[in-house]
Amino acid sequence: MLEQSCYDLADRCIAKHGAKPSSLIPVMEDIQDELRYLPGELLSYVAEKIGVSEAEAYGVATFYENFSFEPKGKxxxxxxxxxxxxxxxxxxxxxxxxxxxxxxxxxxxxxxxxxxxxxxxxxxxxxxxxxxxxxxxxxxxxxxxxxxxxxxxxxxxxx
The missing domain is CATH 3.40.30.10 (Glutaredoxin)
Incomplete structure (x- = not known):
């Protein structure tokens, strides 16, 4: 279970880019820039908020090598x-x-x-x-x- 601050971060990123499907990649990039990885639970949350399926969000996240589901070092x-x-x-x-x-x-x-x-x-x-x-x-x-x-x-x- 993720801390509330992670969901707050996702909400800020969505507000910045808009709650629309075309915001998926910029929102994911902003989250990963902040957390140094993309938590799967948070990706599901973002998908629901911007109106894309979990499968589509995971498909995008796994297609691009720059996204990581594992935490990265400083x-x-x-x-x-x-x-x-x-x-x-x-x-x-x-x-x-x-x-x-x-x-x-x-x-x-x-x-x-x-x-x-x-x-x-x-x-x-x-x-x-x-x-x-x-x-x-x-x-x-x-x-x-x-x-x-x-x-x-x-x-x-x-x-």
């Missing part, structure tokens, strides 16, 4: 494993981050909700490979050591 790290990054040893960066954060194939967010680590197919910065992105900021030419140092800096630790 720092969302996306590591590229596209061709250029892969060739330039991007996998070693991912493995170093997984080890540092205690994450793996089935666990993407740290228990303290500070970091979420995702592997993506391309960040569109092939000339800067290997790259990673933290909360939308691109970090070029990463090495396992520089990636771990960045995480420690974000944690407030000394590198």
């Amino acid at each position: 720092f969302e790290i996306k590591c590229c494993d596209g061709t250029a990054c892969h060739v330039k040893k991007g996998i070693a960066v991912i493995e170093a981050l997984q080890k540092e954060l205690g994450l793996g194939k089935d666990k993407h967010t740290t228990d303290d909700m500070l970091f979420t680590l995702e592997t993506v197919s391309c960040l569109g910065a092939c000339g800067l490979a290997p790259t990673m992105m933290v909360n939308g900021k691109v970090h070029p030419h990463m090495t396992p050591d520089s990636a771990v140092a960045l995480v420690r800096e974000l944690r407030g630790e000394e590198s």
Whole structure:
């Protein structure tokens, strides 16, 4: 069961964009921006309020990769494993981050909700490979050591 503040947030987002079917995506984006994920229970609430079926709302939320039903950490790290990054040893960066954060194939967010680590197919910065992105900021030419140092800096630790 979600807290009332989540429903209040949804109501504010609906008021901002209008209680109409065409507002579905902007409302979902605003909710996810605030909560760092899209709770399924809240998606059902939004669907009812704006006049779309739950199936349609879930269909949209699962179609677009940017929506997540799992809570994300304060720092969302996306590591590229596209061709250029892969060739330039991007996998070693991912493995170093997984080890540092205690994450793996089935666990993407740290228990303290500070970091979420995702592997993506391309960040569109092939000339800067290997790259990673933290909360939308691109970090070029990463090495396992520089990636771990960045995480420690974000944690407030000394590198």
